[in-house]
Amino acid sequence: MVNALRARKVHVEPVVWTEARPLDDFDAIVMRTPWDWFQHRERFRAFLGSLRDVKARVFNAPELMLRFADKRYLTALAAEGLAVIPTQQLESSELSSVADRVATLGWERAVLKPAFTANAVGARLFDAVDASKVVTELAPLPAGEPWLLQPFVPAIAEGERSFIFFGGRFSHGVLKKPKHGEWRVQHDYGGVVEPWAPSARELDEANALLEKAAPGTLYARVDAVPFEGRLHLMELELVEPELFFRVDPQAPTRFVDALLTKLS
16 A cells, blocks of 8 residues: 555655654554554543544544444444344443343354454353353453454355445455354354455445445445345454555555545
């Protein structure tokens, strides 16, 4: 992306979010890879808040990043009628109810994960009969730490579909597959990524999800899987998603085109 910007005579300067660096002398600030943010959650949220006051254009908008850095946005989107993998929100004080919740919902397997995390850090997959054991293993828990409870979706074995959008337009797709015997698709757990072209129906569904949930983004990654006959959202990545430029040599140029259009 940096090379593509410089090829268009744009001056680019990498800035680490934790550095005390004045930002008002930039024309634009583009969030890319602050991948340690969830380890410094309050500091990062304060940083995002401070971006509201800079003179530069910020992408994505600070308000949007603040909302989508907290995975509880999934329950909010579901309440708005979007197709989201069923998600229950729990405070740490409510984790003792996980076994009862899973039994009531009839889920044979489930995933429990922190609301503030990245790269599946802290996520647990468990059988319904082991729900109480999983919760016990998490103790002691910090007070007020929110968690999300979801059913395990077997279709993940076939790959999580990722739709990458620049300026609200579809750029390219990837299929993220877990290694055999694993359920997490990230590279750290042996997952592999391959170029992938969605069907017209899948693209329409992903477009609709993004347009309803977060119109006006510079960049977005819609992660979804087939569930109950249609695509359901797993995550909507608007803060620091990997955009998989490596699978499409033209993707950086499309990103730069979208950015310069926003700035024109």
